[in-house]
Amino acid sequence: MIHADKVSLSYDGAPVLEDVTLSVPRGAHIALMGPSGCGKSSLLHMIAGLCKPTAGTMTVSAERLSYVFQEPRLLPWLTAAENVAVVCRNKKAASQEAEKWLRVFELDDASEKLPAELSGGMQQRVNLARALAYDCDLLLLDEPMKGLDTAMKQRILAILRDHCRGRTLVLATHDPAEAELLADSIYRFRDRTFQK
Amino acid sequence: MKRFVRILKILLVTAFWLFLWAGLARLVGRELLLPGPLVVLKRLGELILTADFWKTAAVSLLRILLGTVCGVIAGAALAILTARFRLLRALLSPLLTIVRATPVASFILLVLIWVGRDILPSVIVVLMVLPVVWANVAAGIDSTDPLLLELSRVYRFGSAKTFGRVYLPSVMPFFLSACRTSLGLAWKAGVAAEVLTVPKLAIGRMLYESKLYLETVDLFAWTVVVILCSLVIEKLLSAAIDRAGCQRKGAEHDPR
Numbered sequence: 001m002i003h004a005d006k007v008s009l010s011y012d013g014a015p016v017l018e019d020v021t022l023s024v025p026r027g028a029h030i031a032l033m034g035p036s037g038c039g040k041s042s043l044l045h046m047i048a049g050l051c052k053p054t055a056g057t058m059t060v061s062a063e064r065l066s067y068v069f070q071e072p073r074l075l076p077w078l079t080a081a082e083n084v085a086v087v088c089r090n091k092k093a094a095s096q097e098a099e100k101w102l103r104v105f106e107l108d109d110a111s112e113k114l115p116a117e118l119s120g121g122m123q124q125r126v127n128l129a130r131a132l133a134y135d136c137d138l139l140l141l142d143e144p145m146k147g148l149d150t151a152m153k154q155r156i157l158a159i160l161r162d163h164c165r166g167r168t169l170v171l172a173t174h175d176p177a178e179a180e181l182l183a184d185s186i187y188r189f190r191d192r193t194f195q196k
Numbered sequence: 197m198k199r200f201v202r203i204l205k206i207l208l209v210t211a212f213w214l215f216l217w218a219g220l221a222r223l224v225g226r227e228l229l230l231p232g233p234l235v236v237l238k239r240l241g242e243l244i245l246t247a248d249f250w251k252t253a254a255v256s257l258l259r260i261l262l263g264t265v266c267g268v269i270a271g272a273a274l275a276i277l278t279a280r281f282r283l284l285r286a287l288l289s290p291l292l293t294i295v296r297a298t299p300v301a302s303f304i305l306l307v308l309i310w311v312g313r314d315i316l317p318s319v320i321v322v323l324m325v326l327p328v329v330w331a332n333v334a335a336g337i338d339s340t341d342p343l344l345l346e347l348s349r350v351y352r353f354g355s356a357k358t359f360g361r362v363y364l365p366s367v368m369p370f371f372l373s374a375c376r377t378s379l380g381l382a383w384k385a386g387v388a389a390e391v392l393t394v395p396k397l398a399i400g401r402m403l404y405e406s407k408l409y410l411e412t413v414d415l416f417a418w419t420v421v422v423i424l425c426s427l428v429i430e431k432l433l434s435a436a437i438d439r440a441g442c443q444r445k446g447a448e449h450d451p452r
Contacts, residue, residue, distance in 0.1 A: 050346050067350045073343050077365040086361060087351045134351060 001026040001138060001168045002047055007056035009042050016042050018192040019056070026137075029169040031179035034189025040172035041070060043194070044140045047170060062138035062168065070142040072127040074115040080126045081111035087134040101129040104159060106152075120147040128156065132163050139164060141171045145178060157181050228412050236416040243417055255397040256317075257425060260386035263321025264378060270322065271329025272371065278330075279337040295327045300385050304392045314396065317389040324385040325378040329371070336370030337363065372437055379433060383426040 002024040009017040017039045024030050032040045045051045046058050048067055066087075074083045084098035102111050105125040115123055124147045131139065144160070145153045161182060171182050179186050187194035214233050221232035243249045278285035300320065307319050340363055348358040390400020399418055406415035 048350055050349065064352070065350065067347075069343070069347070071343065073347045075344060075347075075361060075365070078361075086353075086357075 001028070001061055002170070003057075003059040004043075004046075004053075005057045005059075007043075007046065007053040007058050009039065009046065009051070010054050015192060017194075020193050021056075022187060022194060022196075024168060024170065026168055027166060028185070029164060029171070029183045031171045031173060031183035031186045032189070032194055033173060033176070033179055033186055034194070035174060038189040039192070040189070041142050044142050044170060044172055047138075048140060060138070062136070064134070064136040065138040065140060066131040066134040066136035067140045068128055068131040068142060068144045070146060072115070072123040074123055074126055074130075076115050079112050079114055080107060080118065080122075080129075083115070083126055084130045084133050087130055089135055097133055098129075101133045102126070104132075105129045105156070121149065121152070124148060125152075125156075128160075132159075136167065138168045138170070141169065141173075141182075143173060144171070145173075145175065153178075228410060231413045231416055235413055236420060239413045240417040240420055243414075243421075252397050252399060252402060253421060253425065256386070256390065256399040259317045259390075259395075259398070260321055260382050261429075263318035263386060264325050264382045266318070267322040267325025267382070268329050268375060268378065271326040271374070272333050274326070274330045275333035275337060279334055285334075292327050292330060295323060296331075300324065300388055301392070304389045308393055313393040316393050317386045317395065317398070317400070320389040321382045321386045324381045328378050328381065329374045332370045332374035332377075333367055336367030339370075340366040375433060376430065379430055380426060383422060383429075387422055 002022070004020050004022045007017065007020040008015065020043065022030070032043060034040055042051070044067070046053055047060055048065060049060065052058075074080075075086065078086060081095065081098045081102060084101055085094040088094035088097045090097070099108075099111060102108060105128060107122060107125055107129065110118055110122055110126075115126070118126065124144075128144060131141075141160070145156065148156065157178065164182065169182065171179065173179055185196060187196055218232050218234070221227075221230045224230040227235060274288065278288055303323055304316070304320055307316055307323075311319055344362050344366075345358070348362050353361060387400045387403065390398040391404045392400075394401045394404055399422055402418045403415060406412070406418060
């Protein structure tokens with residue numbers, strides 16, 4: 001599903017990642033672990049096709065990918081429900097689907113609210129609901145539990161574990177417990193690269 | 197109660213300026229130099245009872261609105277095209293700077309060589325409105341959040357959906373702000389063009405003739421008509437915008 005061959009990335013000449021080689025088969029769940037700013041998000045960006053490696057090749061054979069960005073990236077002029085519905089592929093059932101996912105993330109009362117009226121944690125849950133509402137075969141999660149309390153984290157981890165069955169998952173996190181729970185294999189950041 | 201206080205405030209401010217105007221007119225003591233508000237209002241009352249007044253105002257209004265609409269459409273289209281094609285932006289940017297820096301009187305006299313006097317005010321309005329809308333809409337497009345554009349790529353929004361869901365709401369506050377500014381500009385430039393070219397039916401012609409025959413009261417009355425038309429159109433535009441619900445509270449940018 002994902003094959004990175006000696007992938008390097010630099011911004012304005014400054015190297016971020018060097019010679020990253022990893023292979024993620026279809027249905028596998030992997031976690032990228034490392035301190036903040038080490039390049040986890042950059043690697044996810046490359047997998048999503050949002051930026052190109054400065055060297056090496058990145059091959060992704062997913063039909064549809066869904067992405068939980070580190071920051072919620074909600075459309076500020078749409079309500080929570082509309083933000084989820086906007087990614088649904090079946091237009092007719094989009095609002096029902098959105099309501100369903102908002103309920104899953106305990107946001108029933110917030111569906112008609114605009115992002116500016118939601119707390120940071122609620123915005124992050126809408127971000128998660130949107131990603132899960134999009135029917136995908138590859139799910140990219142970038143620090144998905146950011147801004148959530150411990151009890152909520154546990155419930156969401158269970159939802160994610162359930163949802164990711166049969167899908168390929170790449171999780172970027174610095175929390176070992178999250179990685180242990182969601183991933184089959186963990187890649188750790190060492191010397192500007194990720195190693196199993 | 198809030199509304200009452202607001203209305204009272206407007207009335208008090210208006211009364212202050214009317215009294216000041218009346219006081220100054222009395223001090224000058226010559227209607228030819230500065231007529232008082234009552235005389236002007238009386239003349240305005242006489243004018244609005246004539247069919248010619250409405251015909252003149254309607255034709256001027258149509259001319260200026262036509263120019264505004266064309267300027268808005270052309271400005272928005274150019275903004276989209278120059279945002280899409282960088283080469284076009286590089287080519288057309290100097291033109292925008294020149295149009296903005298050229299005095300309206302130069303344009304009026306120049307364009308008078310090329311087009312008829314009846315259409316000239318509309319052309320001048322287009323030239324005044326176009327750069328304002330162009331610059332504002334281009335700024336709106338440029339300020340569209342790149343993170344939201346990435347989101348639209350990941351979720352495969354496609355061109356139409358990206359335009360409708362991301363670009364349009366981002367640009368709308370800039371566009372509406374440009375429309376408001378343009379209307380004021382359009383009236384000033386349009387009437388100025390009418391004064392200089394004196395088309396058959398025009399508020400500008402009435403202003404010119406009032407000045408020519410030293411009918412200062414008429415000059416003031418027609419100026420009041422221009423101000424009132426501008427205010428009414430601006431209020432109508434604002435009401436239309438509010439009604440369409442274009443200004444959602446979640447919109448991030450409002451350059452007003």
